[in-house]
Amino acid sequence: MQNTLIEFSDFSFTYQAQKDPTLNHINLSIGQGEKILIVGPSGSGKSTLGYCINALIPNAFKGRIEGSASVCGLSLADSDIYEVNKKVGTVMQDTDAQFVALTVAEDIAFSLENQCMDQNTMQLLVEDMANVVGMSSFLGQSPQDLSGGQKQRVSLAGVLVDDVQVLLFDEPLANLDPETGRTAITLIDELWRTTSKTVLIIEHRLEDVLYRQVDRILVMQEGSLVADTTPQKLLSSGLLTGLGI
Structure with missing residues (x-):
């Protein structure tokens, strides 16, 4: 049986400046090593669910x-x-x-420097993670000079150095064209297959x-989790057409 890493039980959240909840009675369990896609129309609450998982709620966004x-x-x-960010790495x-x-x-190396890691160990780890994401030859460049796909890989390497359990x-x-997007999805898939990390994709x-x-697709609509199922079942259900996704 999979170890449960993320669990919501009858969970609702209302932003401080709002009257009505953005998340309504969410019940959800996510196990170690699962790869899950979270979808929904604009304003459905999918990003707010992500903010709960990486603890921006309630730390940055009150309610x-x-x-x-x-x-x-x-x-x-x-x-x-x-503490949560030691376990959940977010690529924004x-x-x-x-x-x-x-x-x-x-x-x-930024998070490693904050941990006061010694320079030799840090350099080896940075080089290792840069190699994992295919950015070894760019270590001396400015992030601002990179393409969108390359910037994303650098952000991912910065998350991976902490050996997090969940990648969000x-x-x-x-910001990626279709070809670069497929390359990004392939890299995410390779990381998932070669590690025991839980991978969550809001897209x-x-x-x-x-x-x-x-493994699963979660569908959000008006703050509620309206589907939690396999891709095959969801694509044959007609639900996505009704939501305009």
């Missing part, structure tokens, strides 16, 4: 929580964002917002993500 949720054994209501849609250093190598991709294809470009296997 009212009802029910319970836990991520890698940590209660969401009592979560410390730094706007990769530029994640860059904090002048070179690719320095950016990948927030619309990884948003509206359904066909591009399904270029490679996923």
Whole structure:
């Protein structure tokens, strides 16, 4: 039986400035090693669900929580964002917002420097992760000089150095052309197949993500989880057409 890493039980969330909840009575379990696609129309709550998983809610985005949720054994209501980020690595849609250093190598090493890791160990780990994502020859370059796909790979390497349990991709294809998008999905798939990490992909470009296997698809609509099923069952159900996805 799979180890449950993420669990929501009758979970609802209302942003501080809003009257109505953005997430309504979510019940969800995600196990170690699963690869899951989260889809839904704009405003469906899929991004808010991601914010709960990486602890931006309730740490950065305040509001009212009802029910319970836990991520890698940590209660969401009592979560410390730094502790959660040791277990959940997020690659954001706007990769530029994640860059904090002048070179690719320095950016990948950023979290390791905060941990006061010795220089030799850090250099080996940075080189190893750069190799994993195919960016070894770019270590001395500025992240701002890279293409969209290359920036995404650097962001991913910066997450992988922490050996997180969960990889959360927030619309990884948003700024990529179809060919580069397929390359990104292939890299994500290879990481999933060669590690025991749980992979979560929030994305509206359904066909591009399904270029490679996923275990389950979660469909969000108006703050509710309206489907949690396999790709085969979902694509034959007609639900996506009704939602305009």
